[in-house]
Amino acid sequence: MALKSLKKQRRIQVIALAALALVISTAMIGYAMRDGINFFRSPSQIxxxxxxxxxxxxxxxxxxxGSLMRGQGQEITFSVTDGGASVPVVFAGVLPDxxxxxQGMVGxxxxxDGVFQATEILAKHDETYMPKEVVDALKEQGVYKEPES
Structure with missing residues (x-):
């Protein structure tokens, strides 16, 4: 009898330890990813x-x-639109070629205060290489043009 209860107790300890390890690892993954998850929004959603x-x-x-203006130094201002709304953008840095x-862009x-302050700008030459979220937002506003083959 004592042997069975010892095995049962050991099994409970192993399960509890595994559950604790799972909770700790999940918390650590969530903590590590807190800055790595950036949600996508279209100008209309903003x-x-x-x-x-x-x-x-x-x-x-x-x-x-007509919205692209270069300021003093490396500061650039422009507006990004999806056809339904426009959002002013300020970026200090070198723009992609x-x-x-x-043209399509993701920032x-x-x-x-009503201005998108960009830390990174990616440019897309045409809709062929545009992220799915941008294409979906442009289609929703009726602005998307199918790329020519």
Whole structure:
């Protein structure tokens, strides 16, 4: 009898230890990824429901024609649109070679006081190479043009 209860007790200890290890590893993964997850938003989604100034996220759409202006130093301002809404963007840095008006772009940064402050800008030459989220947002607004083969 004593042997059976000892085996049962040992089994319970192993299960409890495994559950504790699972909880700890899940918590550590979540902690490590807290800065690595950036949600995507279109300009229309930002206009409808502006995110908090502390939230880092990605914005995507087309660079609005006539909105690209170079400021002092490396500061560049432009607007990104999905056809339904436009969001002003400020970026201090070197823009990618393919960056141009009426071209697709994806930026990472924060939305502060009505302006998207970008820390990173990626340019896409045409819709063929655009991220799925950007294509979906442009289609939703009726702005997306099918790439020509």
């Amino acid at each position: 206009a409808e429901e502006p995110p908090s100034p502390t939230e880092v996220f990605r914005i995507g759409g087309l660079v609005e024609e 393919l960056f141009a008006e009426n 990472t940064g924060r939305y502060v």
